[in-house]
Amino acid sequence: MAHASHHHDIAPPKDLKIPKLFFMIALGLLIFGAVVFAAALFIAPVRAWQGYLIGFWFTLSLGLAGPFLIATQYLSKAGWGISIRRIPEAMGAYLFAAIPLSIAALLGAPKLFKWLKPEAVNDAIIAQKFDFLNFTGLALVSIAAPIAFALVHFLMRRNSLAQDVDGKASHSRQNILLSALFVIVFVLGFSFMTWYWIMSLDAHWFSTMFQVYAFAGMFQSGLALVAIVLLVLLAHGYFGGTVGVQHVHDIGKLVFAFTVFYAYIAFCQFMLIWYANIPEEVVWYTHRLEDGWQWVTLALPFVKFIIPFLVLLPMDHKKNKNNILWYICWLLLAVQLFEVWYWVTPYPHFDGHHGPSLPIYELPIALGFVGLFMLVTGRALQAHKLVPIKDPLLHESIPHSHSHHGSSQADLEAQANNVVRES
Numbered sequence: 001m002a003h004a005s006h007h008h009d010i011a012p013p014k015d016l017k018i019p020k021l022f023f024m025i026a027l028g029l030l031i032f033g034a035v036v037f038a039a040a041l042f043i044a045p046v047r048a049w050q051g052y053l054i055g056f057w058f059t060l061s062l063g064l065a066g067p068f069l070i071a072t073q074y075l076s077k078a079g080w081g082i083s084i085r086r087i088p089e090a091m092g093a094y095l096f097a098a099i100p101l102s103i104a105a106l107l108g109a110p111k112l113f114k115w116l117k118p119e120a121v122n123d124a125i126i127a128q129k130f131d132f133l134n135f136t137g138l139a140l141v142s143i144a145a146p147i148a149f150a151l152v153h154f155l156m157r158r159n160s161l162a163q164d165v166d167g168k169a170s171h172s173r174q175n176i177l178l179s180a181l182f183v184i185v186f187v188l189g190f191s192f193m194t195w196y197w198i199m200s201l202d203a204h205w206f207s208t209m210f211q212v213y214a215f216a217g218m219f220q221s222g223l224a225l226v227a228i229v230l231l232v233l234l235a236h237g238y239f240g241g242t243v244g245v246q247h248v249h250d251i252g253k254l255v256f257a258f259t260v261f262y263a264y265i266a267f268c269q270f271m272l273i274w275y276a277n278i279p280e281e282v283v284w285y286t287h288r289l290e291d292g293w294q295w296v297t298l299a300l301p302f303v304k305f306i307i308p309f310l311v312l313l314p315m316d317h318k319k320n321k322n323n324i325l326w327y328i329c330w331l332l333l334a335v336q337l338f339e340v341w342y343w344v345t346p347y348p349h350f351d352g353h354h355g356p357s358l359p360i361y362e363l364p365i366a367l368g369f370v371g372l373f374m375l376v377t378g379r380a381l382q383a384h385k386l387v388p389i390k391d392p393l394l395h396e397s398i399p400h401s402h403s404h405h406g407s408s409q410a411d412l413e414a415q416a417n418n419v420v421r422e423s
Contacts, residue, residue, distance in 0.1 A: 010398060011240035013387040016233070018378050026374035033368010040361040049108030051362035053197065054340050055369030056105055060098050060146075060193075061214075061336070062373060065222020066091030067153040068186055071179035074172070079396025080250055083242040083387050087229050089157050091222070093380035094373050095150040101369075102142045105197075109138060115203040125280065126203045133203060138196050145189030152182040160388055167390035190215065198343055205284045209269040216262035217304075221336035223258055224329035227251045231326055233386070242387045242398055245319055252318030252325045255332070259312070263305035287346050292355035296342055304335045337366060 033055065040048030066088030073081045110116045115133045120126045126133065156178045159171040191211040199210050207213075230251060234243055273281045288297045308328050311317060317324040341362060359366075388394065 010242070013240040013242055013385070013389070014238050016238050016382045016386050018382050022378055023375060026371045026378065029367045029371025030375065031368075031371075033365050033371060036361060036364040037368065040365065044361055046111050047361045048365065049105075049111045050344050051359070051365030052105060052108055053112060054337070054344050054362055055366035056098075056101050057197065057344075058337050058340050058366060059094060059369045059373040060102075061218035061340075062222055062225055063091055063094035063098055064149060064186065064190065065219050065225070067095070067149070067156065067182055068219065069222065069226065070156065071182045071186075074176045074179040075183070077176075077393075079393040080247070082391050082394050082397040083239065084226070084230055084247055084251075085160065085388055085391075086381065086384065086386050087226050087233075088222075089160060090377045090381035091225065092153040092157065094376045095146060095153055097372060097376050099143075099146045099150060102146045106135075106139055106142055109135065113138075113200060113203070115200065120203075123203075129203060133200055141189075141192045141196050145185075145193050148185045148189055149182075152178055152185055156182065160391075161384055163390050164385055164388060165390075167392070169392045172392065190218075201344060202284060202287070204280055206280065207269055207273065207284070209265065209272070213265050213269050216258065216265045217336055217339060220255070220258040220262045220304075221333050223251065223255045224332040224336075227255055227325060227329045228333070229381075231320060238386055240387075242389075242394075247397075248325065249315070249319045252312065252320065255325070255329060256309070256312040256318060259305060259308045259332070263301070263309070266301070266305075288342070293346050296356060300335070300339060300342070303331065304339065308332060341366075 037048055037052060040051065069081075069088045070085060070092070072078075073085070113133075114120060114123075115126045115129070116135060156175050159175050159178070162168075163171040194211040194214045198214060199205065199207065227248070230243070230248065233239060234248070270285065273285065285297075287293065308331065311324060311328055314321075317328075320326055341359060345359075345362065346356065
């Protein structure tokens with residue numbers, strides 16, 4: 001009888017209906033980006049394709065962050081995040097759009113990569129890398145990796161949605177196996193795409209840590225996006241009683257943790273390369289420590305680590321007190337786009353321009369990709385139930401919204417069953 005009062009206070013989640021204004025803004029960004037890209041192809045084709053790469057990589061990273069977060073939840077058998085799982089699932093829907101976008105990017109490869117130009121045969125360093133750096137390898141990775149990402153995510157999401165109908169625990173067991181497969185596909189596919197599309201922009205340079213560095217930024221910004229969407233939906237009461245401040249705190253802790261992880265990887269890469277002082281390695285940083293790029297390089301640690309780290313240290317800030325987590329997550333998203341621009345643009349061997357210039361082409365084109373991401377993710381998020389109400393471990397997630405630490409296992413399961421009945 002002592003627990004009876006807990007059974008009736010779990011409000012069911014509501015059906016999500018995203019305002020039309022959201023989709024109108026997204027469509028406007030997409031059209032604006034496409035128009036700027038088409039015009040830039042005639043005015044400044046190199047910068048047009050650089051903008052394409054920046055937008056593609058930024059949104060691909062956000063799309064990958066969702067399924068990766070889900071995979072870590074399944075593999076660790078974590079129950080706290082079940083109530084918010086549909087957010088990263090919706091982010092993963094973008095991976096299907098990434099397939100044709102990745103194939104289309106191949107059209108701009110000759111404009112982006114020095115190793116695809118005819119004179120590259122006269123470069124002794126690049127010539128030694130032709131077994132790897134060739135268009136066939138680039139095309140194979142650009143087609144196979146996005147297809148593999150999207151396919152495994154599709155199977156995981158299909159099981160998750162099927163569980164909403166029949167409630168079978170076997171779907172969760174299958175997703176544990178698929179999550180292991182996704183991690184393998186992710187590590188291989190993301191690493192090869194990073195090497196080809198980002199690191200080989202300067203074919204003389206190499207780093208054994210760069211793909212980890214790219215992953216750190218990818219997951220940091222992906223968690224920030226999950227937090228932003230979670231806060232918006234929670235503020236409008238869409239989750240009912242299935243999500244609460246503890247979920248916000250948990251996501252805030254992950255954002256904080258991967259802010260530290262990002263700084264650790266970025267510093268280690270810089271320290272090891274600078275200490276070894278091998279010309280083929282330091283060239284990436286020397287490009288970014290001269291001709292005005294040094295100010296960008298010095299600013300990044302502050303805006304992407306020091307400020308978020310210090311601001312998110314208090315527990316209440318990770319719980320979004322005074323909207324602190326909200327503002328920091330928006331900052332991290334913006335800085336991730338800024339950093340991808342910082343990776344792609346400072347190469348003087350294309351147009352003779354050495355210093356940073358205003359991204360008058362690159363930013364609108366990248367925002368076009370953001371608009372597409374908003375359209376795909378928004379449609380995926382409202383297409384199905386916002387909470388996987390028949391997941392057998394949902395009862396592990398619900399107490400986080402009510403802090404019923406003294407409730408029994410049977411009581412927690414009764415709370416979850418109550419949500420299912422009311423929904």
